[in-house]
Amino acid sequence: MTLGTTSHPLTHLLLALLSLLPMAASSADSTLPTETWRPQFHFTPATNWMNDPNGMVYYEGEYHLFYQFNPFGIRWGHMSWGHAVSRDLVRWEHLPIALLEENGVMIFSGSAVVDWKNTSGFGQDGKPPMVAIYTGHYTTKPLQNQQIAYSNDRGRTWTKYAGNPVLDIGEADFRDPKVIWHEPTQKWIMAVSWPQHRQVRFYASANLKQWSHLSDFGPAGSTTGIWECPDLFPVKVEGSGQQKKWVLVVNVGSGAPAGGSGCQYFVGDFDGNEFSLDASFPKPQPEVVPNGLILGDFEGEGYGSWKATGEAFGTSPARGKIGGQQAVDGFRGTGLLNSFTGGDKSQGSLTSTPFEINRKHLSFLIGGGNHADKTCVNLRVDGTVVRSATGDNAERLSWKSWSVSDLQGKKGILEVVDREQGGWGHINADHFVLADEPARPAHTPALWADWGRDFYAAVSWSDIPVRDGRRLWLGWMSNWEYANDVPTVPWRSAMSIPRELMLRSTPTGMTLVQRPVRELANYRGKQHRFSGASLVKANQWLQKREFATPLLEVELELQSRGTEGITLELATERNETVEVRYDPGRSSLILDRTRSGRIDFHEKFPGRYEAPLGLQEGKIKLNLLIDRSSLEVFGNDGLVCLTSLMLPEGKTRTFRFHEPVGSWKIQQLRIWELQIPKL
Numbered sequence: 001m002t003l004g005t006t007s008h009p010l011t012h013l014l015l016a017l018l019s020l021l022p023m024a025a026s027s028a029d030s031t032l033p034t035e036t037w038r039p040q041f042h043f044t045p046a047t048n049w050m051n052d053p054n055g056m057v058y059y060e061g062e063y064h065l066f067y068q069f070n071p072f073g074i075r076w077g078h079m080s081w082g083h084a085v086s087r088d089l090v091r092w093e094h095l096p097i098a099l100l101e102e103n104g105v106m107i108f109s110g111s112a113v114v115d116w117k118n119t120s121g122f123g124q125d126g127k128p129p130m131v132a133i134y135t136g137h138y139t140t141k142p143l144q145n146q147q148i149a150y151s152n153d154r155g156r157t158w159t160k161y162a163g164n165p166v167l168d169i170g171e172a173d174f175r176d177p178k179v180i181w182h183e184p185t186q187k188w189i190m191a192v193s194w195p196q197h198r199q200v201r202f203y204a205s206a207n208l209k210q211w212s213h214l215s216d217f218g219p220a221g222s223t224t225g226i227w228e229c230p231d232l233f234p235v236k237v238e239g240s241g242q243q244k245k246w247v248l249v250v251n252v253g254s255g256a257p258a259g260g261s262g263c264q265y266f267v268g269d270f271d272g273n274e275f276s277l278d279a280s281f282p283k284p285q286p287e288v289v290p291n292g293l294i295l296g297d298f299e300g301e302g303y304g305s306w307k308a309t310g311e312a313f314g315t316s317p318a319r320g321k322i323g324g325q326q327a328v329d330g331f332r333g334t335g336l337l338n339s340f341t342g343g344d345k346s347q348g349s350l351t352s353t354p355f356e357i358n359r360k361h362l363s364f365l366i367g368g369g370n371h372a373d374k375t376c377v378n379l380r381v382d383g384t385v386v387r388s389a390t391g392d393n394a395e396r397l398s399w400k401s402w403s404v405s406d407l408q409g410k411k412g413i414l415e416v417v418d419r420e421q422g423g424w425g426h427i428n429a430d431h432f433v434l435a436d437e438p439a440r441p442a443h444t445p446a447l448w449a450d451w452g453r454d455f456y457a458a459v460s461w462s463d464i465p466v467r468d469g470r471r472l473w474l475g476w477m478s479n480w481e482y483a484n485d486v487p488t489v490p491w492r493s494a495m496s497i498p499r500e501l502m503l504r505s506t507p508t509g510m511t512l513v514q515r516p517v518r519e520l521a522n523y524r525g526k527q528h529r530f531s532g533a534s535l536v537k538a539n540q541w542l543q544k545r546e547f548a549t550p551l552l553e554v555e556l557e558l559q560s561r562g563t564e565g566i567t568l569e570l571a572t573e574r575n576e577t578v579e580v581r582y583d584p585g586r587s588s589l590i591l592d593r594t595r596s597g598r599i600d601f602h603e604k605f606p607g608r609y610e611a612p613l614g615l616q617e618g619k620i621k622l623n624l625l626i627d628r629s630s631l632e633v634f635g636n637d638g639l640v641c642l643t644s645l646m647l648p649e650g651k652t653r654t655f656r657f658h659e660p661v662g663s664w665k666i667q668q669l670r671i672w673e674l675q676i677p678k679l
């Protein structure tokens with residue numbers, strides 16, 4: 001987020017006053033209508049807007065959670081650091097604002113450390129200071145730089161360093177410093193994102209005040225969206241004793257598999273100077289454009305042997321966008337077919353001369369409207385349409401390939417059609433090629449920490465005691481695509497459950513696994529346990545369950561002897577449902593929230609999200625955490641996670657299996673009611 005706002009002088013006064021007030025603790029009993037959506041075991045600010053977790057650090061029995069906070073409103077703006085502490089990562093005490101927007105400098109995301117050796121000199125009375133390292137975002141000019149502040153009273157009050165900024169490269173986008181102590185080189189290391197470059201920059205310091213540049217990592221993995229909120233830490237490899245590998249986390253502003261913002265990571269090594277990728281990290285694959293018979297590449301003047309009707313395609317190939325059209329890219333060479341001549345309203349068609357179908361694949365680039373039969377590319381054989389494809393309501397062209405093995409020896413004709421006058425009433429196409437190989441887009445594989453839509457800006461806690469030894473983190477449970485519209489009042493946004501991280505060695509390489517922190521099990525109340533194996537019986541049993549609370553934890557292990565899918569449905573008395581489906585054919589775990597309650601506040605909110613997950617010896621294991629307005633699904637002991645908001649109006653929760661097919665057997669089904677007393 002780089003939205004600029006200007007600060008009014010009065011704002012500073014108000015902000016200063018605000019910082020003196022403790023943030024009221026959340027009240028579940030409030031009469032406000034949407035308090036029914038207030039999460040009970042996920043952190044929320046008492047009031048107002050929250051985004052990224054910041055400055056997470058453990059000190060003297062307290063887990064600190066600072067967070068991007070707007071003291072004035074329920075939308076993003078006036079960013080400051082809110083503050084809360086917990087002794088067990090489940091129940092949180094709200095504290096006064098820690099760092100306040102001041103003098104036209106917003107406090108953007110960053111980290112905090114305990115400076116045990118007092119390298120900074122901020123310590124007092126032999127006690128180490130807590131030091132926060134954050135981005136100063138200037139509201140009056142395009143600048144972001146790194147600044148520090150310190151606390152000598154367990155994070156309760158903070159002093160901004162008089163020598164700020166401590167790192168400034170004069171860039172408008174340069175943010176979210178994560179600082180760690182690197183024991184082998186006895187240095188502080190800062191990972192900081194250079195969002196537009198899709199890079200993480202590494203710096204080193206002896207005292208947290210002077211920083212020198214070490215190296216840069218990236219672009220790599222997912223580069224569609226800007227890079228934000230990096231983290232760098234060693235993690236234990238499961239079952240290997242003490243073996244550790246380094247993980248570099250990079251949150252991306254868009255392009256995540258579920259859509260919008262998400263969290264990717266890289267596994268490798270950090271030697272105190274640079275991060276290098278593990279050999280097992282999947283390699284990028286370049287675009288494949290097969291050699292073959294080119295049926296049309298539209299590089300010259302006019303349409304050659306192709307015949308135009310109507311107005312929409314004009315008299316010659318386009319060179320990109322036409323008139324007021326959005327940018328058109330992804331075509332090859334300098335020309336393409338584009339039916340935007342005369343805008344969406346105009347119609348027309350282009351038809352090729354007949355050709356013999358004598359190769360296995362017909363590939364082409366397509367973009368534009370998603371109207372079946374109306375904005376499309378058709379292949380006709382003997383006058384009949386045998387293949388058809390539309391655009392995806394996006395101007396960018398991308399590869400489409402048809403297998404045409406079954407049509408060998410026949411005569412085909414291609415037609416590009418625009419018979420739609422409304423929105424997206426146009427089609428873009430280019431480079432028709434008949435070849436024995438299909439065309440493929442370039443692919444840069446990425447690893448994703450979460451496959452749901454609501455897990456962003458995840459970063460880990462610093463200074464967890466060695467005797468504990470865990471790597472713990474959490475993420476912001478929202479998505480920049482709709483975060484500002486989620487209809488909860490008087491707060492907006494929650495954090496995910498804190499999770500313990502490990503690496504697991506899998507056939508496809510090192511994979512990050514996540515489990516809810518074990519402390520949550522202390523809040524398990526009544527347990528419901530099913531003892532049979534049959535799904536039909538399980539459904540009868542589930543029908544009789546009554547849960548005294550919507551706060552539930554589910555543990556489910558299933559064994560499959562077939563290929564059919566299985567769906568567990570979570571429903572309310574108003575028949576609002578979320579489906580968790582496992583499909584052995586696709587090897588995927590799917591979460592569907594299209595009928596989950598309030599979905600109408602943003603068109604991007606409803607959806608189905610899919611995580612790749614194989615059966616393990618024919619088994620699948622699921623853990624579900626259900627709070628009042630969220631569902632987190634962990635598959636096969638945390639190998640995949642799907643984090644999802646849901647906004648049901650109903651108060652009760654029930655479960656049932658769809659398609660109780662005989663090829664699935666239950667091995668374990670336990671449901672706990674969670675009881676979270678107020679602090």
Ligand code: FRU
Nearest residue numbers: 001052068079108109228457
């Ligand atoms: C990520 C982010 C950060 C920035 C903060 C501003 O969600 O855009 O890059 O520091 O939010 O609130």
